[in-house]
Amino acid sequence: MSMRSVSLTRMLTLVSVLTAAGIITVLLLQGHSSAAESHARMSSVADSTSSSAAPASAAAPASAKPSAKPKPSATAPAAPAANAALRSAVAGANGAVSVSVTDLGTGRSLTYGAPGHGFATASIVKLDILSTLLLQAQDQGTVLTAAQRSLATTMIENSDNNAATALWNQIGQESGLNTANRRFGLVSTSGGTDGNWGLTSTTAADQVRLLRQVFTGDSLLSSASRSYVQGLLGQVESDQRWGVSAAASGSDYAVKNGWLPRSATGLWVINSIGMVQRDGHELLIAAVSDGNLSESSGIALVQSVARAAADSLNGS
Known part of the structure; x- marks a missing residue:
């Protein structure tokens, strides 16, 4: 082969290599351009959703109807509204008043009036004192002594203050009461200090929680303890x-x-x-008040709110 032929062959080979390289470069540039455009489109979508509270895929269509509110569970009946009589009685009180009622058969309950207000218990704390005494005896595996039962009887049936003071001291005063109440599930009750058991602070809702310990099987108190307390409360x-x-x-x-x-x-x-017992229903009710002008006006107030709250459970 002549030198001229060799040179021509090398030249043609070089041209082929350069041509192929150019094609590859074009392909690479085209690929880069496609990837860049794709990234740009994704960035545009991201920008368009970043100002929204939720990604576009999670947003409801404009024509979609709002979802219905969940219906109350059969085990948690909707709370009834206070009727006009209850609203009027609470609004007309000289001081503060609150009432809480639970129907043990239906599970319906209502608490109305003076939210967050702590009421002095006066003598209703005597039920709490006796419940605490019985719980402590159960913890120790003992029963009440004859002397304790005598004190409990006069404390509940006659509302005797000296008997209450004696048992208050036996349960450990406010410390013993507060410890028991935490176990009973009371969340807004605090024992009176310096021997002033009548100044224990509570709410109507907490008093219904205490009544559940006395009148239902969902209780820390034994069946015997509950029956004993119920008997005393029925003989005031x-x-x-x-x-x-x-x-x-x-x-x-x-x-x-x-x-x-x-x-x-x-x-x-x-x-x-x-x-x-009201029309075949067992109701637990607590009505608490303060700031009453007289004993008689306060009694009339708690009786009116108790009746009205019971009516409210039935929607009347």
Whole structure:
């Protein structure tokens, strides 16, 4: 082969290599351009959704109807609204008043009036003192002594203050009461200090929680303890049967009342708690009040709110 032929062959080979390289470069540039455009499109989508509260894929279509609110569970009935009589009674109180009621059969419940207000218990704390005493005895594997039972009887049935003081000291005063109440599930009750058990602070809702410990099987108290307390509450002396008993449809009820004139103001604390039978329903009711002008006006107030709250459960 001549030198001229060799040179021509090398030249043609070089041209082929350069041509191929150019094609590859074009392909690479085209690929880079496509990837860049794709990234740009993705960035544009991201920018368009970044100012929204949710990604576009999670947003509801403009024509979509809002989802329905979940229906109340059968095990958690919707709370009834306070009726006109209850609203009027609470609004007309000279001081503060609150009522809480639970239907043990239906599970419906209502608490109304004075949210966040702590009420002095006066003598309704005597039920709490006895419940604490019984819980402590259960913890120790013992039963109440004859002396303790005698004190408990006069404390509940006659609302005797000396008996209450004796048992208050035996349970460890406010420390013992507060410890038991935490176990009972009371969340807004604090024992009175310096021996002043009547100044224990509570709410209507907490008092219904305490009543559940006495009147239902969902309780830390034994069946024997519950029956014992129920018997005493059903035998309070006749002049102390006012209060939530006004909501009963007959004479089947168990109550404990409290009344206390405040020395600083001359105004009355009037409270009532208990279980009543109303039209075939067992209701736990607590009505607590303070700032009443007189004992009689306070009694009328708690009786009116107890009746109205019971009616509200039935939608009347």
